[in-house]
Amino acid sequence: EVQLVESGGGLVQPGGSLKLSCAVSGFTFSGSDMHWVRQASGKGLEWVGRIRGKGNSDATAYAASLKGRFTISRDDSKNTAYLHINSLKTEDTAVYYCNGRYGDSTEEFDYWGRGTLVTVSS
Amino acid sequence: QSVLTQPPSASGTPGQRVTISCSGSRSNIGGPYVSWYQQLPGTAPKLLIYRHTQRPSGVPDRFSGSKSGTSASLAISGLRSEDEGDYYCAAWDDSLSGRVFGGGTKLTVL
Numbered sequence: 604e605v606q607l608v609e610s611g612g613g614l615v616q617p618g619g620s621l622k623l624s625c626a627v628s629g630f631t632f633s634g635s636d637m638h639w640v641r642q643a644s645g646k647g648l649e650w651v652g653r654i655r656g657k658g659n660s661d662a663t664a665y666a667a668s669l670k671g672r673f674t675i676s677r678d679d680s681k682n683t684a685y686l687h688i689n690s691l692k693t694e695d696t697a698v699y700y701c702n703g704r705y706g707d708s709t710e711e712f713d714y715w716g717r718g719t720l721v722t723v724s725s
Numbered sequence: 726q727s728v729l730t731q732p733p734s735a736s737g738t739p740g741q742r743v744t745i746s747c748s749g750s751r752s753n754i755g756g757p758y759v760s761w762y763q764q765l766p767g768t769a770p771k772l773l774i775y776r777h778t779q780r781p782s783g784v785p786d787r788f789s790g791s792k793s794g795t796s797a798s799l800a801i802s803g804l805r806s807e808d809e810g811d812y813y814c815a816a817w818d819d820s821l822s823g824r825v826f827g828g829g830t831k832l833t834v835l
Contacts, residue, residue, distance in 0.1 A: 647813065664822055667823065700770070710779075712781070715770055717769055
C-alpha cells in the first residue's frame with residue numbers, strides 16, 4: 604500500500620522557521636520526483652517546488668514567487684523528503700501536501716499525502 | 726492570478742456530460758505534461774488525467790481529457806453526485822521552469 608505521511612506542521616510565529624517531513628512507503632522513493640504543494644484555507648492549489656529522483660538532472664526547482672525562503676531536500680536512505688521554510692509569513696499559512704511522481708514513456712504515477720497544517724500567527 | 730485559467734464553477738444534473746476548460750500558453754498547455762486532478766471535500770487531490778488524455782489505473786472512463794492548441798479540457802460523462810468537488814488542471818511551464826496549477830473549478834451536481 605502506498606503511503607505518504609507529512610509531519611512537522613503546527614503553529615509558528617512570523618519570522619520563524621519550520622521543517623516539514625514526508626515519509627514514503629509502498630513505491631520506489633529514490634526514483635521518484637517529490638513535489639510540495641500548498642493550499643490555503645478555501646483557496647486553490649499552489650505548487651511550492653520539487654526535488655528530482657536519482658539519476659535526474661536539475662535536482663530542485665521552486666515557484667518563482669517563493670524562491671529563497673523554501674528549501675526541498677531528500678534522504679533516500681530514509682525514504683523521506685523535506686521542506687524547510689525560513690522567515691515565515693502569515694501568508695504561508697496553509698495545508699502543505701507532499702506529492703510523489705514518477706513515470707516512464709508510457710505511464711505516470713502520482714501519489715499524495717493527507718497534508719500537514721502550518722499556521723503562522725503571533 | 727493563476728497562469729492557467731479555469732472557470733470558477735460548473736454544474737450539471739446526474740447523468741449529464743460536463744466539460745471544464747483550462748487555458749494557458751505554448752510554454753505550459755502546449756507541452757506534453759498536462760494533468761487534471763479531482764479534490765473532493767476534505768481530501769487530498771487525486772490524479773484523474775495525465776499527459777492530456779491518459780487515465781491512471783482505477784479512474785473510470787467517464788473521465789476524459791483533450792487538448793486543442795493552448796487549451797485543455799476535462800470531460801465528465803454520466804455525472805454522479807459523488808463527482809461534486811474541485812477540479813484542477815496542472816502543467817509544467819518551460820518558461821517558468823516550474824509546475825503551475827489552474828485556479829480550480831468547483832463542480833456542483835444539481
